[in-house]
Amino acid sequence: MDNIRTSLITGASSGIGAALAQALARPGATLHLSGRDKTRLDMVAASCRDHGAAVECRVLDVCQAVAMADWIGAAGQLDLVIANAGIAGRSPDGGPENATQTRAIFEVNLGGVLNTVLPARELMAMQSPGADGIRGRIAVIASIAAFIAAPDSPAYCASKAAVDRWMVATAPAARRNGIVLTSVCPGFISTAMTAGYQFTMPGLMDPDRAARIILCGVAAGRTRVVFPWWMGLAARAAGLLPPRVMGVLRRP
Numbered sequence: 001m002d003n004i005r006t007s008l009i010t011g012a013s014s015g016i017g018a019a020l021a022q023a024l025a026r027p028g029a030t031l032h033l034s035g036r037d038k039t040r041l042d043m044v045a046a047s048c049r050d051h052g053a054a055v056e057c058r059v060l061d062v063c064q065a066v067a068m069a070d071w072i073g074a075a076g077q078l079d080l081v082i083a084n085a086g087i088a089g090r091s092p093d094g095g096p097e098n099a100t101q102t103r104a105i106f107e108v109n110l111g112g113v114l115n116t117v118l119p120a121r122e123l124m125a126m127q128s129p130g131a132d133g134i135r136g137r138i139a140v141i142a143s144i145a146a147f148i149a150a151p152d153s154p155a156y157c158a159s160k161a162a163v164d165r166w167m168v169a170t171a172p173a174a175r176r177n178g179i180v181l182t183s184v185c186p187g188f189i190s191t192a193m194t195a196g197y198q199f200t201m202p203g204l205m206d207p208d209r210a211a212r213i214i215l216c217g218v219a220a221g222r223t224r225v226v227f228p229w230w231m232g233l234a235a236r237a238a239g240l241l242p243p244r245v246m247g248v249l250r251r252p
């Protein structure tokens, strides 16, 4: 991670985004962090400053395309951008997300990712490449849910499948232009998102460990980072099952 000095992270006020910010915080590092909750964002920023990083915070909704482009465009040189902000919604009766949740999930998990990655790609294309030929790195936090069609969260699974496929399919062309794209597909991570889940979450991992795995994969230039590996394998196998059997699955 030595060549990653300046990073920008959406959804840094909580969970995986906060853990990523803290893992990147060190003397000489500059972090641009955003989220909607100013109090929690400021707390994360303070802890990153305690580790020696310079931190710029922005209270910003990833659905605001123009404001996102302005924020990213004004950040200066960026070595790493992480489109992490995301939401999930569950119906109390275990059924699919309702209409409002469905629209919000696509707006944040897909629209918000586009509002982050497209301006970041544009900015990085104008940056000079380093000695390794890399102009910058962009990661999106998708999910192992990208590989399944869980009936309790169709919009979430579909939104994550869309960003995963888009990132992986775009990666070769971006790489030829010196930009490394990574789709990150975690299993269950113990954050505010999973705090209310009433079912057993196999392989549940703390966000600090998840952040280390993510940054290791991003630094290695991997196009897709799936963890825990066995859960990724199980989800891919489950994705091959006939739809009637998929009816019992729950998504990460």
Ligand SMILES: NC(=O)c1ccc[n+]([C@@H]2O[C@H](COP(=O)([O-])OP(=O)(O)OC[C@H]3O[C@@H](n4cnc5c(N)ncnc54)[C@H](OP(=O)(O)O)[C@@H]3O)[C@@H](O)[C@H]2O)c1
Binding pocket: 010, 011, 012, 013, 014, 015, 016, 017, 034, 035, 036, 037, 038, 040, 060, 061, 062, 063, 084, 085, 086, 087, 088, 108, 112, 141, 142, 143, 144, 185, 186, 187, 188, 189, 190, 191, 192, 193, 194, 252
């Ligand atoms: N936890 C898991 O098991 C798991 C597994 C796989 C993938 N993921 C993905 O990992 C990412 C982070 O989730 P998490 O588990 O860390 O959840 P979390 O603790 O609930 O954090 C979500 C973050 O996204 C931000 N956010 C949500 N909507 C936003 C919006 N419209 N504009 C700007 N920021 C917004 C939140 O900011 P505010 O709170 O300030 O609004 C918060 O910082 C998500 O994309 C999620 O889908 C999570």
